[in-house]
Amino acid sequence: MKAQITASFLLFGFAFFLVGESRENHDSLPSNLRLNGDSITKILGENKEEILQTSVGVFRNDKLIAQGIIVDSAGYILSKASSSVGARTIRTLEDQSFPIRIRKRDERTDLALWQVMGPPKSWETVQWADLNQSTELGMWSASAGADLDKIKLGVISANPRVILREGGVMGVLLEDLNISTTGIPITEVLPHSSGDRAGLKIKDRILKVDGRKIKSTGQINQLMQEKDPGDLLTLRINRKGKEMDIRITLGHRSVGFDLFNRNLMMSGPVSKRRDHFPFVIQNDLPLEKEMMGGGLFNLQGRCIGINIARVDRVTNYTLPYPIIAPVLNTWLKGLR
Amino acid sequence: MRVHLCSFIWLLLLSFLPSFATKPAKAEILPWNSAPLNSISDLETIQSRIQNSFLKVKKSVVSVEAEDGAGSGVVVSPEGLILTAAHVIGQSGREMKVIFEDGSEAQAVSLGGSEISDAGMLKLINAVPEFYVPIAKSSKSEVGDWCFALGHPNGFDQERGLVLRVGRVIRKKEETMQTDCRLLGGDSGGPLFSMDGEVIGIHSRISQDPEANFHTTIESFHSNWDYFVNEELHTFQSMQSGGFLGVYCEESSDGLLVLEVVPGTPAEKAGLLSGDLLTHLDGNLLDTREKLTILVSSQNPGSKVVLDYSRQSREVSVRLELSERNSLE
Numbered sequence: 001m002k003a004q005i006t007a008s009f010l011l012f013g014f015a016f017f018l019v020g021e022s023r024e025n026h027d028s029l030p031s032n033l034r035l036n037g038d039s040i041t042k043i044l045g046e047n048k049e050e051i052l053q054t055s056v057g058v059f060r061n062d063k064l065i066a067q068g069i070i071v072d073s074a075g076y077i078l079s080k081a082s083s084s085v086g087a088r089t090i091r092t093l094e095d096q097s098f099p100i101r102i103r104k105r106d107e108r109t110d111l112a113l114w115q116v117m118g119p120p121k122s123w124e125t126v127q128w129a130d131l132n133q134s135t136e137l138g139m140w141s142a143s144a145g146a147d148l149d150k151i152k153l154g155v156i157s158a159n160p161r162v163i164l165r166e167g168g169v170m171g172v173l174l175e176d177l178n179i180s181t182t183g184i185p186i187t188e189v190l191p192h193s194s195g196d197r198a199g200l201k202i203k204d205r206i207l208k209v210d211g212r213k214i215k216s217t218g219q220i221n222q223l224m225q226e227k228d229p230g231d232l233l234t235l236r237i238n239r240k241g242k243e244m245d246i247r248i249t250l251g252h253r254s255v256g257f258d259l260f261n262r263n264l265m266m267s268g269p270v271s272k273r274r275d276h277f278p279f280v281i282q283n284d285l286p287l288e289k290e291m292m293g294g295g296l297f298n299l300q301g302r303c304i305g306i307n308i309a310r311v312d313r314v315t316n317y318t319l320p321y322p323i324i325a326p327v328l329n330t331w332l333k334g335l336r
Numbered sequence: 337m338r339v340h341l342c343s344f345i346w347l348l349l350l351s352f353l354p355s356f357a358t359k360p361a362k363a364e365i366l367p368w369n370s371a372p373l374n375s376i377s378d379l380e381t382i383q384s385r386i387q388n389s390f391l392k393v394k395k396s397v398v399s400v401e402a403e404d405g406a407g408s409g410v411v412v413s414p415e416g417l418i419l420t421a422a423h424v425i426g427q428s429g430r431e432m433k434v435i436f437e438d439g440s441e442a443q444a445v446s447l448g449g450s451e452i453s454d455a456g457m458l459k460l461i462n463a464v465p466e467f468y469v470p471i472a473k474s475s476k477s478e479v480g481d482w483c484f485a486l487g488h489p490n491g492f493d494q495e496r497g498l499v500l501r502v503g504r505v506i507r508k509k510e511e512t513m514q515t516d517c518r519l520l521g522g523d524s525g526g527p528l529f530s531m532d533g534e535v536i537g538i539h540s541r542i543s544q545d546p547e548a549n550f551h552t553t554i555e556s557f558h559s560n561w562d563y564f565v566n567e568e569l570h571t572f573q574s575m576q577s578g579g580f581l582g583v584y585c586e587e588s589s590d591g592l593l594v595l596e597v598v599p600g601t602p603a604e605k606a607g608l609l610s611g612d613l614l615t616h617l618d619g620n621l622l623d624t625r626e627k628l629t630i631l632v633s634s635q636n637p638g639s640k641v642v643l644d645y646s647r648q649s650r651e652v653s654v655r656l657e658l659s660e661r662n663s664l665e
Contacts, residue, residue, distance in 0.1 A: 029479050029506040035516045036547065043373055138387040138484075138500055140379055154518075155383075159497040266520065266542060284501045284518050286546055299376050313546050314489050314499060314518040 036286065041151040044142065047301030048151050054126040054303075055144035055294055056090040058083075058114070059097075067144065067294030068114065069126045069303060072332055075116035078324070079293035080308055081105050082273040084112055093148045104331045109319055110273055110308055113331050126295055129302035131322050135160065135281045141318075142297045143285055143307060154285035163317060165276040168227040168250025170195040174206070176217050183207040183238050184217050198248035201239065208236035224250070230272060267313040274309035280317035281305060287316050382502075382531065386484050389533030390500060395467040398434040399492035400424055400444075400458065400525060408487040408526030409434065409458060410535060411468040416460030417565070419471075419538055419557060420525030422449040425456040428568045432458060435492045448563065450570040452626045453511035453556035454540040456525065457564045469527070470534050474555045474623070477513070477536035481505045485517035487526025487539060499523075505536075506548060510587055511556045511626045513537050516547040559624040563634075570630050578633030579641075579658030583608060585625060591615040591646065592622050606656040609647070616644040632658060 032038045041048060058066040058079050065087060068079035077090055077100060089097045104113035116123070135141075139156045171193020175185045183205030189195050206214055209223050210233055227233070229252040234245055269289045281304075283296060289310040295303040296318045305318040373379060396411045400420055407424030411417070418434065425432070425446035434444050442463040449456035477483070485501040503517035515528065519542050528537035528551045537551030557564065568574070582601020585592040591613035597603050614622050617631045618641050635641065637660040644653045 027479065027507060027509060029504060033480065033504070034506060034547065035503045040373060040379075043376060043379060045376075047376075136387070138383055138390055138502070140383055155386075155500060155502045157501060158499045159495065161495045266544075268546075282496070282499075284499070286518065299379060312490070312520055313542075314501065314520045314523075 036150075036153055041142075041153055044151060044299060044301070047297075047299065048142075050127070050301040051142060051151060051295070051297050052093045052144050052148050053124055055148055056092055057146075057148060058087045058100075058293060059089045059091060060086045061088065064146065064290045067146075067291050067307075069295040069306070070123045071113075071125055071328060073122050073125055074336075075121065075123050076103070076332065076335070077114040077116065078306060078328060079112050079114060080271075080306070081107075081110045081112035083271065083289070083292050084114070087114065090114070090116065091148075103335060106327050108278060109323060109327055110277065111306065111319070111324065111327055113328070113335075115335075126303040127301065128321055128325075129298055129304045131325060133298070133302070133304060133321070135304055135320060140299050141283050141285065141304065142299070143287060143291065143294050146288055146291055152285045152287060152291075154283050156281055157284040157314070158282040160279065160281045160320070163275050163277040163280055165225075166229065166253050167225045168229045168231050169193075169224060169253050170198075170200070170248060171251055172200055174217050174220060178216055178218070180215060184214055184220060194248055194251035198235075198246050200235075200237070200246060200248070203239075205238040206235055207238055207243065210234055211236075228273075228276065229253075270311060271309040274311045274317070277308060277317060277319065279320065279323050280308065281320050283307075283316050283318055284314055285316055292316075382482050385531045386482075386500075386502060389529060389531060390484065390486075393469045393527075393529060393533045394437050394486065394498055396465070396469045397486045397498055397527060398436055399488040399522075401433040401435065401492070402426075402430075406488065406491040406522055407524040408522065408539070410486075410527035410538075411460070411465045412471050412535060413468055414465065416444075416463060416465050416468075417447075418444060418458040418460065419527070419535065420449075420456045420458055421538055421540055421552065422451050422454045422456040422569060423540075424525040425449060425458060425569065431461075434458070434460070437498055439494050446569070447565055448567045448569045450556070450560060450564070450626060450630060451572050452570065452629055453552045455511075455538065455552045455556045455560070455564060456569070457557075469529075471557070472530055472534035472536045472554050474558050476534070477505060477508070477530055477554070479505050479508050481536075482531050483515055483517065483528055483536060484531070485515065485519060485523070485526065485528050485539060487519070487523035489520035489522040491522050503547075508553065511553055511624060512540070513551050513553050514543075514548050515551060517549060518546055519549040555624060556626055559627045560630060563630060567634070570634065575629070575633040576661055577637075578661065579635040579637050579639055580661040581628075581632045581643075581656075581658060583614070585614065585628070587623075587625050588613065592625055592628055594645075602656045602659050606643070606654045608643075608645070608654075612645045612647050612652075614643060614645045616642075618642055633661070637661075 054070045056068045058068050066079050066083035068077040071078045098116045100114040103115045142151050171190040172186045172195040173188040186204045231250045271289050292307050296305045305320040308319045309317040398409045400407045400409045409418040409420035430446040443461045444458040447457040501517040503515045507514040523539045526539045527535045530536050540552050541550040582598040582603035583594050584596040585594045594610050594612045597608050
């Protein structure tokens, strides 16, 4: 096992270590001149102020959970649905808090529309880019930082594309049986996987999944394909002749099947939902998962999309405006 | 030495090549101040230069696959030489699959490289590359330069394609440079380009700070080119049984500046002093610190070598006998 860990480290990974900022000296590029240094981001000038002015922090119990953008002067906020669950307030650039309530939610795009409550006020709204604005590889793009005090700069970094559903996994290996009347035996439980946490054991035989009788291994695989990471299932199993129910929360494939996934470890916290999007553009901005739901802007301060998932250390997905527009316009039309 | 001690690679490196960052402050205008960015159109100029270069170089970047993982690499010659990281090839003579940007595949064999700088080389087998990229001359890239990184983080993905990252060179010292281009596993061995599309480095390691990652310098490849092409991968392990000299030094424009001479070593016996500038070993130009380490440790203890150095502008040549590395412990 040890050899295996070493091998995967050597081939797939980088050595991972800390570099103290104390090393900064005249041989290093001063922080303010780096890509995300003040001297670079200040070039955006008024456009930077506009980005910050129309971005908000989304809070639950005083904890920042997402970002959002102001999309209507009546105080409607667009954010990432699965990150902003249970949100209570937003905070603006001026550090003012306002209570919010959920108005709309869309499973397909993972967007949610929130409304600011309280006395009416006219809100400054984001300026959307043209629907046909190109978002070609290498194009500069910017987002508001976590505390709305800075701008983060990066580029469109890969091909735009559909992100398919990843499917949930139990983190167990099953005997491959075409037909069985006595359940499907588990041959291995991966340590720290969902199956491990749920208490599944080698030689347990899976009889039913959510009440449906299981007759083949293929049938279980098929069921998992239709589920998402985070979904809760009830398994009826046979353990040493005794039948029992086990509840299991499905995990991510990347975690379940690559235990030594250094990439995930090195990426820091990532979005819970980071798959199954109708279409995304990819960017390399240094964003945290609490900055999802916020806008991605061009250098002119026009919004080109909503950051919809922090995927890993080098990857954010952004829903482009042409995907957002029909959903948002239908919502706003119904509410006005 | 401070904080790097938590690093496995640096730990090994520093155990014989410490660098003492105590150069006097420079008075001249630092390169990054020479052309400050002032306007959005300056940023747009950078964007269009990088986009143009990207189109020219992307067909030369490959994913390097093995049974248990994947890295990246870049084709740099019409003969099919591929630059990558030492930790991607792992050893010499290994057959590996490379995948081009369009999904086409070819077989390659690992040549050599060095674990000191993490430089590695591969060569295509029975295949002539359609595209290859130019590599930058030594000393062409410097701190403050804008640059872009390409690679296949997390492995090859045809739909996603190559992943582009933009940043600046934030440090460059000896065999290592750092940029604020964001990197991830799978990028290892991928190319770092100047804005004009010349290879200036190869992705090596990431730091906890996502905006300060490490690359092998192209200078390391230039300095040791023939050795990397023709000899076995130079490993830390192989170094343990090789010859030993006993100096700590750092690179300067005039040669390798000796910072410390270890007592009881061949270097001390030969009369070397700190402040000496080492220039040649057996007639080989010492243009990088790594080259000295490789030339010394790829010989057996007891071998005799000729070392040229200059002391206060006087050229000196000594003949000395290398010792065993562990003779000190």
